[in-house]
Amino acid sequence: MSGSDRHLLVVDDDDRIRDLLKEFLARSGFRVTAASDAAAASRLIDTLDFDLMVLDVMMPGEDGISFAGRLRERGDSAGATPILMLTARGESGDRIAGLTAGVDDYLAKPFEPQELLLRIEAILRRAGPRSSGPTVLGLGACSFDIERGELTRDGAPIRLTEAEVELMRRLAQSANVAVDRLELARDTADITGRAVDVQVTRLRRKIEDDPKNPRYLQTVRGVGYRLAPD
Known part of the structure:
Protein backbone atom coordinates (compact mmCIF):
# COMPACT_ATOMS: atom_id res chain seq x y z
CA MET A 1 0.00 0.00 0.00
CA GLY A 128 -10.20 0.03 5.72
CA PRO A 129 -10.19 3.10 3.47
CA ARG A 130 -11.17 6.43 4.88
CA SER A 131 -14.39 8.00 3.72
CA SER A 132 -13.64 10.04 0.64
CA GLY A 133 -16.19 12.68 1.59
CA PRO A 134 -17.64 15.23 -0.83
CA THR A 135 -15.62 16.28 -3.87
CA VAL A 136 -17.09 19.80 -3.99
CA LEU A 137 -17.05 21.98 -0.88
CA GLY A 138 -19.34 24.96 -0.33
CA LEU A 139 -17.65 28.11 0.97
CA GLY A 140 -20.46 30.65 1.05
CA ALA A 141 -20.79 32.11 -2.44
CA CYS A 142 -17.73 30.06 -3.46
CA SER A 143 -17.32 26.38 -4.26
CA PHE A 144 -14.11 24.36 -4.47
CA ASP A 145 -13.93 21.22 -6.60
CA ILE A 146 -11.22 19.09 -4.99
CA GLU A 147 -10.67 16.77 -7.94
CA ARG A 148 -10.57 19.50 -10.56
CA GLY A 149 -8.80 22.02 -8.33
CA GLU A 150 -11.31 24.68 -9.42
CA LEU A 151 -12.65 27.56 -7.32
CA THR A 152 -15.81 29.37 -8.40
CA ARG A 153 -17.88 32.25 -7.02
CA ASP A 154 -21.55 32.24 -7.99
CA GLY A 155 -20.59 29.85 -10.77
CA ALA A 156 -17.86 32.07 -12.22
CA PRO A 157 -14.30 30.68 -12.17
CA ILE A 158 -11.70 32.29 -9.94
CA ARG A 159 -8.09 31.92 -11.01
CA LEU A 160 -5.81 30.05 -8.61
CA THR A 161 -2.07 29.55 -8.84
CA GLU A 162 -0.79 25.97 -8.78
CA ALA A 163 0.47 26.49 -5.24
CA GLU A 164 -2.95 27.79 -4.15
CA VAL A 165 -4.67 24.78 -5.72
CA GLU A 166 -2.40 22.37 -3.85
CA LEU A 167 -2.91 24.23 -0.57
CA MET A 168 -6.69 24.21 -1.01
CA ARG A 169 -6.67 20.50 -1.83
CA ARG A 170 -4.58 19.71 1.22
CA LEU A 171 -6.88 21.69 3.51
CA ALA A 172 -10.01 20.30 1.82
CA GLN A 173 -8.85 16.73 2.38
CA SER A 174 -8.83 17.48 6.12
CA ALA A 175 -11.89 19.74 6.15
CA ASN A 176 -12.83 21.04 9.61
CA VAL A 177 -9.54 19.72 11.04
CA ALA A 178 -6.58 21.97 11.80
CA VAL A 179 -3.50 21.20 9.68
CA ASP A 180 -0.05 21.97 11.02
CA ARG A 181 1.44 25.05 9.34
CA LEU A 182 4.86 23.46 8.90
CA GLU A 183 3.25 20.31 7.54
CA LEU A 184 1.62 22.47 4.87
CA ALA A 185 5.02 24.04 4.15
CA ARG A 186 6.84 20.74 3.84
CA ASP A 187 6.43 20.50 0.08
CA THR A 188 7.15 24.18 -0.62
CA ALA A 189 10.47 25.88 -1.26
CA ASP A 190 10.10 27.79 2.01
CA ILE A 191 9.91 25.33 4.90
CA THR A 192 9.51 28.17 7.43
CA GLY A 193 5.83 28.44 6.50
CA ARG A 194 5.98 32.06 5.29
CA ALA A 195 4.99 31.03 1.76
CA VAL A 196 1.95 29.25 3.17
CA ASP A 197 0.97 32.38 5.10
CA VAL A 198 1.14 34.44 1.89
CA GLN A 199 -0.97 31.88 0.00
CA VAL A 200 -3.57 31.85 2.78
CA THR A 201 -3.80 35.64 2.68
CA ARG A 202 -4.34 35.57 -1.09
CA LEU A 203 -6.92 32.78 -0.87
CA ARG A 204 -8.87 34.68 1.76
CA ARG A 205 -9.15 37.64 -0.62
CA LYS A 206 -10.67 35.29 -3.18
CA ILE A 207 -12.98 33.33 -0.85
CA GLU A 208 -13.95 35.44 2.13
CA ASP A 209 -16.48 38.28 2.24
CA ASP A 210 -14.30 39.81 4.97
CA PRO A 211 -10.72 38.55 4.58
CA LYS A 212 -9.66 40.13 7.90
CA ASN A 213 -12.32 38.10 9.72
CA PRO A 214 -12.28 34.80 7.83
CA ARG A 215 -15.22 32.45 8.13
CA TYR A 216 -13.96 29.60 5.95
CA LEU A 217 -10.15 29.68 5.92
CA GLN A 218 -9.44 29.89 9.63
CA THR A 219 -6.24 30.32 11.64
CA VAL A 220 -5.83 27.87 14.53
CA ARG A 221 -3.45 29.43 17.02
CA GLY A 222 -0.34 27.38 17.75
CA VAL A 223 -1.17 24.85 15.01
CA GLY A 224 -1.86 26.18 11.53
CA TYR A 225 -4.94 26.51 9.34
CA ARG A 226 -8.35 24.90 8.98
CA LEU A 227 -10.81 24.93 6.09
CA ALA A 228 -14.36 25.05 7.47
CA PRO A 229 -16.84 24.57 4.59
CA ASP A 230 -20.61 25.01 4.91
Whole structure:
Protein backbone atom coordinates (compact mmCIF):
# COMPACT_ATOMS: atom_id res chain seq x y z
CA MET A 1 0.00 0.00 0.00
CA SER A 2 1.04 3.58 -0.39
CA GLY A 3 1.17 5.69 2.75
CA SER A 4 1.36 8.99 0.93
CA ASP A 5 -1.86 10.41 2.36
CA ARG A 6 -1.74 8.56 5.71
CA HIS A 7 -0.88 10.63 8.76
CA LEU A 8 0.87 8.87 11.67
CA LEU A 9 1.46 10.11 15.21
CA VAL A 10 4.61 8.78 16.91
CA VAL A 11 4.66 9.12 20.71
CA ASP A 12 7.93 8.22 22.47
CA ASP A 13 9.91 10.04 25.16
CA ASP A 14 13.26 8.82 23.77
CA ASP A 15 14.45 11.57 21.41
CA ARG A 16 16.69 9.22 19.42
CA ILE A 17 14.04 6.56 18.87
CA ARG A 18 11.39 9.16 18.11
CA ASP A 19 13.55 10.85 15.48
CA LEU A 20 14.57 7.52 13.93
CA LEU A 21 10.95 6.38 13.70
CA LYS A 22 9.86 9.67 12.21
CA GLU A 23 12.61 9.56 9.57
CA PHE A 24 12.03 5.92 8.67
CA LEU A 25 8.26 6.25 8.38
CA ALA A 26 8.55 9.48 6.39
CA ARG A 27 10.91 7.71 3.97
CA SER A 28 8.29 4.96 3.70
CA GLY A 29 5.81 7.52 2.38
CA PHE A 30 3.82 8.50 5.46
CA ARG A 31 3.18 11.94 6.85
CA VAL A 32 4.51 11.83 10.40
CA THR A 33 3.98 14.02 13.47
CA ALA A 34 5.79 13.27 16.73
CA ALA A 35 5.16 13.87 20.44
CA SER A 36 7.33 13.19 23.49
CA ASP A 37 4.57 12.27 25.95
CA ALA A 38 0.86 11.67 26.40
CA ALA A 39 0.11 15.30 27.24
CA ALA A 40 1.65 16.54 23.98
CA ALA A 41 -0.10 13.75 22.06
CA SER A 42 -3.46 14.76 23.55
CA ARG A 43 -3.04 18.33 22.32
CA LEU A 44 -2.19 17.11 18.81
CA ILE A 45 -5.12 14.69 18.71
CA ASP A 46 -7.49 17.52 19.63
CA THR A 47 -6.43 19.54 16.60
CA LEU A 48 -5.12 17.12 13.96
CA ASP A 49 -6.50 14.02 12.26
CA PHE A 50 -4.40 10.83 12.43
CA ASP A 51 -4.78 7.46 10.71
CA LEU A 52 -2.67 5.54 13.22
CA MET A 53 -0.67 6.10 16.39
CA VAL A 54 2.66 4.45 17.29
CA LEU A 55 2.67 4.64 21.08
CA ASP A 56 5.42 3.79 23.58
CA VAL A 57 4.38 2.20 26.89
CA MET A 58 7.02 3.60 29.23
CA MET A 59 6.85 7.41 29.28
CA PRO A 60 7.12 10.09 31.98
CA GLY A 61 3.75 11.23 33.27
CA GLU A 62 0.90 9.15 31.90
CA ASP A 63 2.08 5.80 30.53
CA GLY A 64 1.05 4.48 27.14
CA ILE A 65 -1.41 1.89 28.41
CA SER A 66 -3.32 4.45 30.50
CA PHE A 67 -3.31 6.92 27.61
CA ALA A 68 -4.58 4.29 25.15
CA GLY A 69 -7.41 3.37 27.53
CA ARG A 70 -8.37 7.03 28.00
CA LEU A 71 -8.30 7.61 24.25
CA ARG A 72 -10.62 4.65 23.67
CA GLU A 73 -13.16 6.17 26.04
CA ARG A 74 -13.60 9.17 23.75
CA GLY A 75 -16.77 9.08 21.72
CA ASP A 76 -15.31 10.86 18.69
CA SER A 77 -13.34 9.67 15.67
CA ALA A 78 -10.05 10.29 17.49
CA GLY A 79 -11.05 7.63 20.00
CA ALA A 80 -11.15 5.08 17.18
CA THR A 81 -7.63 5.85 15.92
CA PRO A 82 -5.73 2.55 15.47
CA ILE A 83 -2.84 2.14 17.94
CA LEU A 84 0.38 0.15 17.59
CA MET A 85 2.05 -0.05 21.00
CA LEU A 86 5.82 -0.23 21.52
CA THR A 87 7.54 -1.31 24.71
CA ALA A 88 10.96 -2.35 25.94
CA ARG A 89 9.32 -4.93 28.16
CA GLY A 90 8.37 -8.29 26.72
CA GLU A 91 6.24 -9.71 29.53
CA SER A 92 2.90 -11.14 28.48
CA GLY A 93 1.20 -9.06 31.21
CA ASP A 94 2.12 -5.83 29.43
CA ARG A 95 0.81 -7.15 26.14
CA ILE A 96 -2.45 -8.22 27.75
CA ALA A 97 -2.79 -4.85 29.48
CA GLY A 98 -2.24 -3.02 26.19
CA LEU A 99 -4.71 -5.15 24.27
CA THR A 100 -7.24 -4.81 27.09
CA ALA A 101 -6.84 -1.04 26.88
CA GLY A 102 -7.82 -1.26 23.22
CA VAL A 103 -4.57 -1.17 21.23
CA ASP A 104 -4.63 -2.90 17.84
CA ASP A 105 -1.19 -4.49 17.91
CA TYR A 106 1.90 -4.77 20.07
CA LEU A 107 5.61 -4.77 19.17
CA ALA A 108 8.42 -5.28 21.69
CA LYS A 109 11.69 -3.34 21.50
CA PRO A 110 14.15 -3.86 19.95
CA PHE A 111 12.39 -4.48 16.65
CA GLU A 112 13.23 -4.51 12.97
CA PRO A 113 11.97 -1.38 11.20
CA GLN A 114 10.59 -3.49 8.37
CA GLU A 115 8.47 -5.46 10.83
CA LEU A 116 7.11 -2.20 12.23
CA LEU A 117 6.20 -1.07 8.72
CA LEU A 118 4.46 -4.37 7.91
CA ARG A 119 2.44 -4.22 11.13
CA ILE A 120 1.39 -0.63 10.42
CA GLU A 121 0.30 -1.57 6.91
CA ALA A 122 -1.66 -4.56 8.25
CA ILE A 123 -3.50 -2.39 10.80
CA LEU A 124 -4.36 0.21 8.17
CA ARG A 125 -5.67 -2.49 5.83
CA ARG A 126 -7.92 -3.82 8.58
CA ALA A 127 -9.12 -0.31 9.35
CA GLY A 128 -10.20 0.03 5.72
CA PRO A 129 -10.19 3.10 3.47
CA ARG A 130 -11.17 6.43 4.88
CA SER A 131 -14.39 8.00 3.72
CA SER A 132 -13.64 10.04 0.64
CA GLY A 133 -16.19 12.68 1.59
CA PRO A 134 -17.64 15.23 -0.83
CA THR A 135 -15.62 16.28 -3.87
CA VAL A 136 -17.09 19.80 -3.99
CA LEU A 137 -17.05 21.98 -0.88
CA GLY A 138 -19.34 24.96 -0.33
CA LEU A 139 -17.65 28.11 0.97
CA GLY A 140 -20.46 30.65 1.05
CA ALA A 141 -20.79 32.11 -2.44
CA CYS A 142 -17.73 30.06 -3.46
CA SER A 143 -17.32 26.38 -4.26
CA PHE A 144 -14.11 24.36 -4.47
CA ASP A 145 -13.93 21.22 -6.60
CA ILE A 146 -11.22 19.09 -4.99
CA GLU A 147 -10.67 16.77 -7.94
CA ARG A 148 -10.57 19.50 -10.56
CA GLY A 149 -8.80 22.02 -8.33
CA GLU A 150 -11.31 24.68 -9.42
CA LEU A 151 -12.65 27.56 -7.32
CA THR A 152 -15.81 29.37 -8.40
CA ARG A 153 -17.88 32.25 -7.02
CA ASP A 154 -21.55 32.24 -7.99
CA GLY A 155 -20.59 29.85 -10.77
CA ALA A 156 -17.86 32.07 -12.22
CA PRO A 157 -14.30 30.68 -12.17
CA ILE A 158 -11.70 32.29 -9.94
CA ARG A 159 -8.09 31.92 -11.01
CA LEU A 160 -5.81 30.05 -8.61
CA THR A 161 -2.07 29.55 -8.84
CA GLU A 162 -0.79 25.97 -8.78
CA ALA A 163 0.47 26.49 -5.24
CA GLU A 164 -2.95 27.79 -4.15
CA VAL A 165 -4.67 24.78 -5.72
CA GLU A 166 -2.40 22.37 -3.85
CA LEU A 167 -2.91 24.23 -0.57
CA MET A 168 -6.69 24.21 -1.01
CA ARG A 169 -6.67 20.50 -1.83
CA ARG A 170 -4.58 19.71 1.22
CA LEU A 171 -6.88 21.69 3.51
CA ALA A 172 -10.01 20.30 1.82
CA GLN A 173 -8.85 16.73 2.38
CA SER A 174 -8.83 17.48 6.12
CA ALA A 175 -11.89 19.74 6.15
CA ASN A 176 -12.83 21.04 9.61
CA VAL A 177 -9.54 19.72 11.04
CA ALA A 178 -6.58 21.97 11.80
CA VAL A 179 -3.50 21.20 9.68
CA ASP A 180 -0.05 21.97 11.02
CA ARG A 181 1.44 25.05 9.34
CA LEU A 182 4.86 23.46 8.90
CA GLU A 183 3.25 20.31 7.54
CA LEU A 184 1.62 22.47 4.87
CA ALA A 185 5.02 24.04 4.15
CA ARG A 186 6.84 20.74 3.84
CA ASP A 187 6.43 20.50 0.08
CA THR A 188 7.15 24.18 -0.62
CA ALA A 189 10.47 25.88 -1.26
CA ASP A 190 10.10 27.79 2.01
CA ILE A 191 9.91 25.33 4.90
CA THR A 192 9.51 28.17 7.43
CA GLY A 193 5.83 28.44 6.50
CA ARG A 194 5.98 32.06 5.29
CA ALA A 195 4.99 31.03 1.76
CA VAL A 196 1.95 29.25 3.17
CA ASP A 197 0.97 32.38 5.10
CA VAL A 198 1.14 34.44 1.89
CA GLN A 199 -0.97 31.88 0.00
CA VAL A 200 -3.57 31.85 2.78
CA THR A 201 -3.80 35.64 2.68
CA ARG A 202 -4.34 35.57 -1.09
CA LEU A 203 -6.92 32.78 -0.87
CA ARG A 204 -8.87 34.68 1.76
CA ARG A 205 -9.15 37.64 -0.62
CA LYS A 206 -10.67 35.29 -3.18
CA ILE A 207 -12.98 33.33 -0.85
CA GLU A 208 -13.95 35.44 2.13
CA ASP A 209 -16.48 38.28 2.24
CA ASP A 210 -14.30 39.81 4.97
CA PRO A 211 -10.72 38.55 4.58
CA LYS A 212 -9.66 40.13 7.90
CA ASN A 213 -12.32 38.10 9.72
CA PRO A 214 -12.28 34.80 7.83
CA ARG A 215 -15.22 32.45 8.13
CA TYR A 216 -13.96 29.60 5.95
CA LEU A 217 -10.15 29.68 5.92
CA GLN A 218 -9.44 29.89 9.63
CA THR A 219 -6.24 30.32 11.64
CA VAL A 220 -5.83 27.87 14.53
CA ARG A 221 -3.45 29.43 17.02
CA GLY A 222 -0.34 27.38 17.75
CA VAL A 223 -1.17 24.85 15.01
CA GLY A 224 -1.86 26.18 11.53
CA TYR A 225 -4.94 26.51 9.34
CA ARG A 226 -8.35 24.90 8.98
CA LEU A 227 -10.81 24.93 6.09
CA ALA A 228 -14.36 25.05 7.47
CA PRO A 229 -16.84 24.57 4.59
CA ASP A 230 -20.61 25.01 4.91
